[in-house]
Amino acid sequence: MEASGLIILFFGDVVGKPGRRLLAEELPKLRARYGADAVVANGENASQGVGIKPDAADFLLAAGVDVITTGNHVYRHREIYPYLDHQLRIVRPYNFLPTNPGRGVTVVDTPGGRLGVVNLSGELFLKPARSPFEVVGEALDQLEGVRNVLVDLHAEATSEKVAMGHFLAGRVSAVVGTHTHVRTADARVLEGGTAYITDVGMCGSRDSVIGVKKETVIERFVTQMPMRFDVAEGDIWLEGVVIRLGNNGRAESIEPVESNGRRN
Secondary structure, three states, X not given: OOOEEEEEEEEOEEOXXXXXXXXXXXXXXXXXXXXXXXXXXXXXXXXXXXXXXXXXXXXXXXXXXXXXXXXXXXXXXXOHHHHHHHOOOEOOOOOOOOOOOOOOEEEEEEOOXXXXXXXXXXXXXXXXXXXXXXXXXXXXXXXXXXXXXXXXXXXXXXXXXXXXXXXXXXXXXXXXXXXXXXXXXXXXEEOOOEEEEOOOOEEEEOOOEOOEOHHHHHHHHHHOOOOOOOEOOOOEEEEEEXXXXXXXXXXXXXXXXXXXXXXX
16 A cells, blocks of 8 residues: 555535534544544535525634535625635636636645546436536646545536546546535445545535425425425435545545534
């Protein structure tokens, strides 16, 4: 096994204030427990369960998150537009239009070395401007010389995420899936040393329907009528993964991480 290199904690979609609050409370302990050099979290649902506002992004960064990734709801709140342009530690899907606010690639310095982060949107059902398979090479070209590279593919279809994992196997350190809020059981290291999981889950309520109050979602399915979806506040859990890289940027392991603030 290669000597230990960068250790990354990655957390799934942070849902509303309950998810933000628990992540901030638990992050110092989790960072110490796993010896993490870098923390990345998907902030796609950090503000009222949909999109992200500057105050929520500032809160996550102040809590110890090094990079915030996003997804299809990133532009829900207009006040985030200028923030995306000037804050280098938040990214939006690279395969949105180049003229859209923000960037899809960033690099941060960590105690374990430089970490490059690429954010992509799945094409199936989400319909971004460009295919993630078409442009990911272009995104990686911007990270030439960066050994440790993590890709967050924010996508609906499991098939698309699995395909991207194999497409990038041996080319990046990790491919992690977000968006569906349900953690999958397929965390593994692919050929070539690329850590992979189809979906890391969410930071939000398990007594819910993917972070939303279950009663309103059930009513929506039963009545087929529009409903206001509010963030659920009970039984909050953090879900993510810890990824250990060797000095060559190749993954040695990927393991699920979870905490509800009581079982520590």
